[in-house]
Amino acid sequence: MTTAEDTTPTADADRDRPAGSAEYAHTAGWVASVLRARIAAGDLTPGTKLSEQTLSTxxxxSRNTLREAFSALAGESVITRIPNxxxxxxxxxxxxxxxxxxVRRAIEPAAVLWGELSAEALESMESIVQRALTARDxxxxxxxxxxxxxxxxxxxxxxxxxxxxVLMDRVLAEMRLVFHAMTSAPDFHAHFVERNVRLxxxxxxxxxxxxxxxxxAYLDDAETELVRRIST
Incomplete structure (x- = not known):
């Protein structure tokens, strides 16, 4: 079983602090955001045990602050408490x-329809899909x-x-956990790259x-495929 001792860096916690959030640091909300970001980045994978002693240090x-963060993440289904x-x-x-x-169907199509689509946002998106194409190749x-x-x-x-x-950050953290189960199916991501390009x-x-x-349609198809693969 992987543990947080194996995967959690012991470097200065300021590394994880969002810019301009000094007053927010070291609260339960900040701790939850740090752990959520590490999950979303793939640093903490499904089944990893989170050590209170290691993480609090x-x-x-404090351990009380850490436990508050655990409660928040458990409510988001990102972590699981197992008695004893x-x-x-x-x-x-x-x-x-x-x-x-x-959640994604409620948010993403609406953002595409009515969001503020600046030239900078489009350039960023084009850069991202180019990265995806390169990674696929x-x-x-x-x-x-x-x-x-x-x-x-x-x-x-x-x-x-x-x-x-904030809500999307939570969703992406959960998505990363789902994707971990898809490591044996590299084609899952590949055939959605072109659809992102078309978007x-x-x-x-x-x-x-x-x-x-x-x-x-993309989201419907992705859900169907993920459910099918998880079911088998």
């Missing part, structure tokens, strides 16, 4: 996948997944909503309706 927080065993990074199942896609599955996630994060950023940004092309052309409809 490396993050410079400890706290573990979750392994999402079919219902968790369905809930992830319920190189057979770099993890980089492909990272780029695909980054694109959909950028889609939500079009809303300009910090609340939706950005439609946005560049100003056809937001087609972009939103294509994105909705």
């Amino acid at each position: 490396s993050l410079g927080v 065993r400890g706290v573990f990074v979750a392994s999402p199942g079919i219902e968790e996948v369905r809930e992830i896609y319920r 190189d057979g770099a599955v993890a980089d492909m997944a990272d780029a695909n996630q980054a694109l959909h994060s950028s889609v939500v950023d079009l809303t300009g909503s910090s609340s939706l940004r 950005v092309e439609r946005l560049r052309a100003g056809d937001r309706l087609a972009a939103a409809e294509g994105l909705r």
Whole structure:
């Protein structure tokens, strides 16, 4: 069993602190955001045991603060508490996948339709899909997944909503846990890369309706495929 001792850096906790958040650091919310980011980055994988002693020391927080963060993450289905065993990074199942896609269908197509689409946002999206294409051609599955996630994060950023940004961060952390179960199926990410390219092309052309409809179909298909693969 992997543990947080194996995967959690013991470097200065300021490394994980968002810019301009000095007053937020070392609160339960900050700790939750750090752990969520590490899960979203793939540093903490499903089944990893989270050691209270190691994390409280490396993050410079009390165990009570850490436990508050664990409670928040458990409510998001990102971690699981097992009596008499400890706290573990979750392994999402079919219902968790369905809930992830319920949230994504409610947010992402709306962001595409009505979000603030600046020239800078489009350039960033084009750069991301180019990264995904390069990763696909190189057979770099993890980089492909990272780029695909980054694109959909950028889609939500079009809303300009910090609340939706936080919600999407939670969703992406859960998605990373789902993707961990797909490491034996590199083709899963590959055939969605071209669909992300088409999404950005439609946005560049100003056809937001087609972009939103294509994105909705993308999300439906991704959910169906993930559920099928997890079920087998």
